Amino acid sequence: MTKLDFLERYGQEDEPYVCASCGNCTLVCPVFHELKWESYGPRGKLHVVKSILEGKSEFGKDFAHKIFLCNLCEHCTSVCTTGISLDRFWEVVRAEVRERGFLPAPAQFVLKSLKERGDIMWMGSADRLLWMEDIEEIVKGRILKKAKVAYFLGCNVSLKSQLHDVAKSMVKIMDYAGVDFTLLGDKEVCCGAPLGWAGNLKDINEMAEKNLEIIRELGVETIVFSCPSCILTWSEYSEYLKENQNIELLTASQFISRLIRERRLSFEEQPMITPTFHDPCISARVLKATEEPREIMDYIPGVYHVEMNPSRQNTRCCGSHGLLDVVDPILASKIAEVRLRDVTVTPATRIVTECPRCILAFDLAKFTTNYDILVQDITQLVASSLAPKDEGGAKDQ
């Protein structure tokens, strides 16, 4: 009867039965919020899995497609009554979708691109150096340099010109604080997260290891990321990191707030900026890094941040996570618009966040809704608020 023995392979066979059908997950699901039918929400999908297990439904193309209509935003997981790691479950089901040959074309493209180019956008390693234009002075000698701190950009920030300023800002901050840091430059490859989103769980470790091998050789103790999903992926899937706890993985704001506490950053008075912080799903719900960005904003003189509702662990997804932006761009942008609407009812004049996917999603939603607002990464706000260099903090030894 068990036609889904892959669930057993991943230790997930109990989960559809553990579900209490309480509906908490569905009521917070951004996809259900848009599409309205339970068959698109997590509780409904679990019922279908159960029904497939019992031989009453088919694991067909339609179900496979629905499994990809999901942001892997961790919201369902965070509210689940019975503690089901739903996001893990959806990834496992995606793996089966792939096995059965039902992978949506955009997900197939992502897998191909990762395999052949090491990134999600069919670009290539040389393009990972383009963001350094104009800041050659700062990055000179940093690539593959031995150092205690590494800055890992991730595919989006390295390769999307729209996001190059995020990376530039991060290295400016590190340089300002006198951090001895290293970059992987054109040796950086994708962290491996999109592999899992596209149903290839078994190769994630290998992809993470391609980066970690270099990082280890450089004697790195702290890795700073511009994308929270990279952190999640490595902590969940890297065999090395699971066994060796000697490398810490930090979000940009966790690292910056540490620099502030060490008094290595000083800021200029800003001309009354009222940002609102959009908590990216992964940093809020998994990494629990909700307070650092707020501490940073509170610290910069002239910055008065306002809260959006919902926020922190209850934040709403931007719609672009988990490959939804490529599998169903219209649905993804509708989800982003909902989040943008949360901003419109605050007096905020800019959205600050710390995930490249969120920035891209809001930039698009601004366009589709005609709602003009500045969208920034927290590093951009910090870098542009720094006091002139000579007032900078102490240097690493």
Place this chain on the structure above:
Amino acid sequence: MRFDEQQIGDIVGADNVSTTPETCMIYSKDVTSLPEVAHQIVSPRFDVITQPVDVLSLRNLILYALDNGIPIVPRGNGTSGWGGAIPTRGGICVALSGMSEILYFNEFESAVTVETGITWRDLLTFVERLGFTLPVYPSSATAATVGGFVASGGLGIGSTRHGDILKQVLGIEAVLPNGKIVRLGRLLLDSKNDELKEKVEEGNLWLSKQLSTAGLGTPEQETKLFTGTYGTLGIITKVTLKTIPKLYLLPFACSFDNMADLVKVANIIISKAKPYYLRFLTDNYTSKLDALNEYENESGKFILTGALLDTIYRNEDNVEIIKTATNEDNGAVLNDKRSRYYWNERFYPLRVKRHGPSIVPAEMLAPINMIPEILEKTKTELRNSKIAIEGMLSNDGTTSVMVWILDDERKKVSFTIGWHRSFKFASLAQRFGGLPYAVGLWNGRHARKYYGNDAYNDLKVMKKKLDPRNIMNPVKVFGGRVTIGRESMLIGFLIGFIGTLIAGWVIPRIPILVQLIQLLDSSLLQLLYFPYLVIVGLSVGLVGLLITRIMTLNQALAMGIPLLRILSKLKRK
């Protein structure tokens, strides 16, 4: 079932209708995982799922169902477990979560009016932002709709101070099974934007006549016909609820070694401190809460937890009362952090389900003072089962007792047989002066006791008047004919047939009859006997089949429950 999807789409909007097997399957479930055999008496799925977005299209949908004799079942978010929202004869499911607007709020009248598809969580967020809160909301607030809880009745968070949910309802609007729109009690609305005014006047006039012929009061006085009756008399579309000021909320928690001490302290707290909320968790519940593993003082203990909602000064006095009573009765008061943990846990009574992974629920409403005895008895009766017990205390001397029997539905036979424990607990409850906690579908047999004789008779009379074709949530509360599956019909036939054959073999061998037969013996009789017996057997078999076809739910349960009990005894042996 004859229905036209396109016509339904024209009524409620094409995007708001679905007939896909997967959607119909999902919307046909509530939180209870039923054993397969249940679908021998109720249909496994709806034929159509609809999500109307306004009262007029809902009304037209009901008229369509009436014209075509199609059953229609209201559904909130399916978080109940008594079968109230599941199909019994297929038909149309009306999912109401698309009707979720907040229509009216007036702080001077301490009232809020909403469309019934809104979740309690969203309503709470709204009123709390304005400095108010709700006197009662269910612990399923994160997903349950206002309509679902008001239609079910029951205790919730806040009931320890304010009683059950029905006491918080000031007025309702409902669409009757004949399409008339009525308003009962005091429904507060902004009259300028009231598009339904004329229809409501007409509906209320008609309803007044029906009520007076039944010897009942005016619509103003008869809200309870629709609240707590599981959508069997109409679909509630708007509700006006009381609100209360959001004073200072102070959670507390105490742990005890036994239930008797806990109950003693609970009684003192209820009478002296008048808490907003009070819940108990028994030893077999706390030992299964994984988050308590590192708290020796809590894991495997009896926990009494709740919250005060009052002025800071009164809270301070009341905290002293709680501390003194707890210390005097061998309990330990837990610190603020732990108290807040239990307060946050109020939304997660089903946490323990992972230990199943399935649950067979057994619930009752019982006098608080009987709880220690009920617990003891339950533990003895269900000693071979993994159980977790918890409950919520009300201000009228009663408490809900929720027994979660942990099981595994993948072991089909034992899971099915294991259901007799739920019924066993229900009869145990009655022995201790308890009532079933809810009615819905599965407790329809206890409806008379649950509502009280007179009230139940009134409901029956009104059901006949408002819904003569019995299309509105059929079989719920009032029972009725069920859809019998093929297997059961076959069993009915076989019982008749085989029973007759056996009788035909045994009876002639009864000593006196043997002599009689010998006296009459002739080869002709011998020859004719067996073909006749087979014909009679077939006829009795057909009668058996017919009986299953016309059987009501209560009759089916009356036969099924003892059968489960016997099977469970056999299994144990």
